[in-house]
Amino acid sequence: MNNVAEALIIAGSDSGGGAGVQADIKTMQACGVYSTNVIVAITAQNTLGVQDSLNIPVSLINAQFSSIFADFNIKAAKTGMLADRVSLTCVVENIIKFKINRLVVDPVMVAKGGAKLLNDDAIVTLKKQLLPLALITTPNLPEAQVIVGHKISNQNDIMQAAKKIQAMGSKNVIIKGGHDDKKRVRDFVLLENQKQFFLESERIETNRTHGTGDTLSSAITSALAKGHSVEEAIRFGRKVVTKTIEFGIIVGHGHGPLNHWAAEEFRDEI
Numbered sequence: 267m268n269n270v271a272e273a274l275i276i277a278g279s280d281s282g283g284g285a286g287v288q289a290d291i292k293t294m295q296a297c298g299v300y301s302t303n304v305i306v307a308i309t310a311q312n313t314l315g316v317q318d319s320l321n322i323p324v325s326l327i328n329a330q331f332s333s334i335f336a337d338f339n340i341k342a343a344k345t346g347m348l349a350d351r352v353s354l355t356c357v358v359e360n361i362i363k364f365k366i367n368r369l370v371v372d373p374v375m376v377a378k379g380g381a382k383l384l385n386d387d388a389i390v391t392l393k394k395q396l397l398p399l400a401l402i403t404t405p406n407l408p409e410a411q412v413i414v415g416h417k418i419s420n421q422n423d424i425m426q427a428a429k430k431i432q433a434m435g436s437k438n439v440i441i442k443g444g445h446d447d448k449k450r451v452r453d454f455v456l457l458e459n460q461k462q463f464f465l466e467s468e469r470i471e472t473n474r475t476h477g478t479g480d481t482l483s484s485a486i487t488s489a490l491a492k493g494h495s496v497e498e499a500i501r502f503g504r505k506v507v508t509k510t511i512e513f514g515i516i517v518g519h520g521h522g523p524l525n526h527w528a529a530e531e532f533r534d535e536i
């Protein structure tokens with residue numbers, strides 16, 4: 267018998283299997299972590315876009331949390347698509363109720379094809395109630411702009427925005443640079459102890475980037491679940507997402523999914 271680290275994914279389902287809960291499960295599986303799931307919304311989605319979606323009633327969100335915490339020993343959790351203010355508030359209440367403290371918040375707002383995954387009415391609650399519970403928050407550039415409420419145009423703006431997000435209560439912050447138009451991809455990291463650095467690599471020329479943010483945050487959560495430090499977890503997550511983009515697979519006709527099998531090579535590093 268083997269012991270295995272148990273983690274929780276709180277997110278939406280992507281029927282196309284490339285992003286959302288499916289990307290999270292695949293990533294955690296590759297990282298050697300057992301994943302449980304609270305499904306907050308179901309999307310009819312593929313690599314071309316989101317065709318439809320349904321929010322899960324709060325009673326069933328509550329029931330999923332209760333089932334999971336009645337049985338599993340959750341070491342870390344992540345949030346992804348939270349749909350609207352009602353679902354987000356319900357998730358916040360459960361995070362508090364079940365004392366989840368190794369929490370990664372991926373503040374998912376818009377899918378790669380442009381579909382909204384979080385209603386505007388939820389932004390204030392996200393900032394005031396969810397961010398203060400986060401050990402790490404991982405906005406991409408557009409999400410960081412919405413959270414701080416202004417445009418981020420240069421390196422100094424990125425660093426200031428991370429400070430503002432930290433002041434909202436997230437202990438550690440990563441502002442992801444996937445949406446930038448530069449030749450190199452730069453993610454800015456601001457840690458709780460004020461250490462800050464960029465994680466930088468060549469931009470991989472591909473449109474097969476569906477689920478990059480989910481994969482990064484799930485790999486980070488996996489490392490946290492196995493007891494690693496925040497900085498180790500972030501560096502590990504970055505390595506995993508790069509590999510899964512680099513060794514792409516040919517699936518779908520739009521923004522293709524990542525190759526989560528490629529992440530297995532790092533499993534024993536955490």
Ligand SMILES: Nc1ncnc2c1ncn2[C@@H]1O[C@H](COP(=O)(O)OP(=O)(O)OP(=O)(O)O)[C@@H](O)[C@H]1O
Nearest residue numbers: 406442443444445451469470476477478479480482
């Ligand atoms: N073309 C690329 N080449 C290399 N790394 C990339 C590329 N695109 C994204 N990344 C990396 O992937 C991670 C996720 O970044 P990104 O900004 O794309 O997140 P996201 O918009 O939240 O993703 P999604 O919404 O599709 O889940 C970051 O670590 C980023 O640096």
Ligand SMILES: Cc1ncc(CO)c(N)n1
Nearest residue numbers: 278279280285286347377
């Ligand atoms: C369900 C879902 N969650 C997150 C994302 C963002 O990648 C997506 N496209 N779909």
